[in-house]
Amino acid sequence: MTEKIKIKSKNVNVYYGQKKALDKINLEIPTNKVTALIGPSGCGKSTFLRCINRMNDTIDICRIEGKIIVDEEDIYSTEVDPVLLRAKIGMVFQKPNPFPKSIFDNVAYGPKIHGIVNSDDELEELVIYSLKKAGLFGEVKDRLNDTGTSLSGGQQQRLCIARAIAISPQIILMDEPCSALDPIATAIIEELIDELAKNFTIVIVTHSMQQAARVSQQTAFFHMGSLIEVGHTDQIFSTPSQKKTQDYITGKIG
Amino acid sequence: MNNLKKIEYSLKKRKRQESRFKIYGLLGIATAVTFLCIILSSIVMEGKKAFLSTYIKLEVYFDPDIIYTNNDQKEEDIKFANFQKIIKNSLNSFFPEISDKDELRKLSNFISSSEEENLMKLVLKNKQLVGQKITLWLLASSKIDVINKNPDMELIAEEDRLISDLELNWLNEIRSANNIKSNFNKNFFVKADSTEPEQAGIWGSLVGSFFTLFITLILSFPIAVAAGVFLEELAPKNKFTDFIEVNINNLAAVPSIIFGLLGLAIFLNVMHLPRSAPIVGGMVLALMTLPTIIIATRASLKAVPPSIREAAIGLGATKFQTVTHHVLPLSLPGILTGTIIGMSQALGESAPLLMIGMVAFIVDVPGSFLDSSTVLPVQIYLWKSTAARGFVELTAAGVMVLLSFLILMNGIAVFIRQKFEKKW
Numbered sequence: 222m223t224e225k226i227k228i229k230s231k232n233v234n235v236y237y238g239q240k241k242a243l244d245k246i247n248l249e250i251p252t253n254k255v256t257a258l259i260g261p262s263g264c265g266k267s268t269f270l271r272c273i274n275r276m277n278d279t280i281d282i283c284r285i286e287g288k289i290i291v292d293e294e295d296i297y298s299t300e301v302d303p304v305l306l307r308a309k310i311g312m313v314f315q316k317p318n319p320f321p322k323s324i325f326d327n328v329a330y331g332p333k334i335h336g337i338v339n340s341d342d343e344l345e346e347l348v349i350y351s352l353k354k355a356g357l358f359g360e361v362k363d364r365l366n367d368t369g370t371s372l373s374g375g376q377q378q379r380l381c382i383a384r385a386i387a388i389s390p391q392i393i394l395m396d397e398p399c400s401a402l403d404p405i406a407t408a409i410i411e412e413l414i415d416e417l418a419k420n421f422t423i424v425i426v427t428h429s430m431q432q433a434a435r436v437s438q439q440t441a442f443f444h445m446g447s448l449i450e451v452g453h454t455d456q457i458f459s460t461p462s463q464k465k466t467q468d469y470i471t472g473k474i475g
Numbered sequence: 476m477n478n479l480k481k482i483e484y485s486l487k488k489r490k491r492q493e494s495r496f497k498i499y500g501l502l503g504i505a506t507a508v509t510f511l512c513i514i515l516s517s518i519v520m521e522g523k524k525a526f527l528s529t530y531i532k533l534e535v536y537f538d539p540d541i542i543y544t545n546n547d548q549k550e551e552d553i554k555f556a557n558f559q560k561i562i563k564n565s566l567n568s569f570f571p572e573i574s575d576k577d578e579l580r581k582l583s584n585f586i587s588s589s590e591e592e593n594l595m596k597l598v599l600k601n602k603q604l605v606g607q608k609i610t611l612w613l614l615a616s617s618k619i620d621v622i623n624k625n626p627d628m629e630l631i632a633e634e635d636r637l638i639s640d641l642e643l644n645w646l647n648e649i650r651s652a653n654n655i656k657s658n659f660n661k662n663f664f665v666k667a668d669s670t671e672p673e674q675a676g677i678w679g680s681l682v683g684s685f686f687t688l689f690i691t692l693i694l695s696f697p698i699a700v701a702a703g704v705f706l707e708e709l710a711p712k713n714k715f716t717d718f719i720e721v722n723i724n725n726l727a728a729v730p731s732i733i734f735g736l737l738g739l740a741i742f743l744n745v746m747h748l749p750r751s752a753p754i755v756g757g758m759v760l761a762l763m764t765l766p767t768i769i770i771a772t773r774a775s776l777k778a779v780p781p782s783i784r785e786a787a788i789g790l791g792a793t794k795f796q797t798v799t800h801h802v803l804p805l806s807l808p809g810i811l812t813g814t815i816i817g818m819s820q821a822l823g824e825s826a827p828l829l830m831i832g833m834v835a836f837i838v839d840v841p842g843s844f845l846d847s848s849t850v851l852p853v854q855i856y857l858w859k860s861t862a863a864r865g866f867v868e869l870t871a872a873g874v875m876v877l878l879s880f881l882i883l884m885n886g887i888a889v890f891i892r893q894k895f896e897k898k899w
Contacts, residue, residue, distance in 0.1 A: 314789070
């Protein structure tokens, strides 16, 4: 692969207490592309995703070894402030989790705490821009003061995406963003992911191989805490080099 | 028997089990409700009498010879005048046939001693009254009040009755002249304790309770919420914090009198704070309420779904911002509910306050946090342990006041929970 690399993991081991959850993960994630992490439940793909923005720091018993390099900098080095890191790497969660505040305040929260905007006008502009980017503005423009939780599941998830992109991160991590949504809402989000990939590096964890095939350019297959295979999505799904990958995508394991 | 038959057979048994269980539950609830009704109705039946007091109509002659002992007619004279005699004379003029000194003394006991001061004030305000004869409704003494309110007491044998046959005859004469009435008992709501039931009121202890609870609230709420937030959100989970957590839970179960002993030992004997004062009572009750609020705080913080925390942290909020912007506001209804429940516990608490001297007989309404005072439950206890018959009704009325405040506070707690509870 000749693309510019955004994230590079080197020998990443993750432990939950005594249990080893990830074993020597070496993975390169290209800039402004969609990388899908697939694998059966409990294979460690979500754990790996949460290492990239140091979300696992919030779990007391979680311990991480190895290096994850984002833009030439090891994010686990002591100079890196995880709070700053998370401002650079946005995250969208499995279950839509808007704050129980208004739609406007949901999107405005990130810019506000980081002091990105200087005036209320600027803030409003940014909120509208983010909602438009997330393809939600048309549906909510007349009720920006309604609570975020009053939206449908798919709209809530897009609100969460708008909230994430409002602080203009460089990377967006998505942890099974469509698993709680119906097929129509899923299709809308997938389209949105395609659109977002122009400006953001996206890493998406998904249970659905079809989804991985539809949205990603690169796919990484995890199994039992190990990275089995990584490559162009087309290649992984047509001619996987590993037997386990073959078994998984044909439904023999998983 | 085939399987279906077996299932059918066992199903009957299971259904019987279920209906038996339902009956036990209903029985339990019915018992509880019955006893509650018995307690409440007996309290209300007794207590409602305390909200009325008896007045007797008398022609009061402000005799200048009694009021102005000196001829210069000074105000000082009015203040020291023998109004007891004026009342006695008024009664005597209603019963002119009585001349025996002992009997006259008994007769003058019909009227509450507090009326002497009231008459004095009346004259001080309007000196023209001296030498005039006016008709006034005077507050009856407690024993007349009790007999008047409880007609069945007249049937008791004389030696067991509050008043003698002779006094009862007088009372009946006053009644037949239509010179007796029941009116709203204002004293009960504006006065503090007194040795005379008809002059005793709940206001003093209500104010005492208010001062005490105020101190309790401003001490325990911020400390407990800070402690709860720290333990739940910020403190590392290790043996030491586990140890603290276990001890907070234990503290919630410590008998309240122990906190009273602590208050006596530390606040009074070491810090030399005033005895019987709401400030000390409030501090003791704050100690007692702390674990309740800490536990409520932690429980409602725990109830905030982790997805909200993740959302905030994922956006780059600091731990502190996550807590103050999202978690704490969302858990506030639960914290407030716990606080109100803790406060109503404190309102009903008497044992620890006995230890720090809030059981004193206080006739003045307290004016500050440092004044000697008592609190509602202790006042009830004091009245209950007093011999005079008039206090029986006051006790029940005091319980009614205390219960209404408890119901009010718990009602507010329920309202807050219903209104602000967030659904996920």
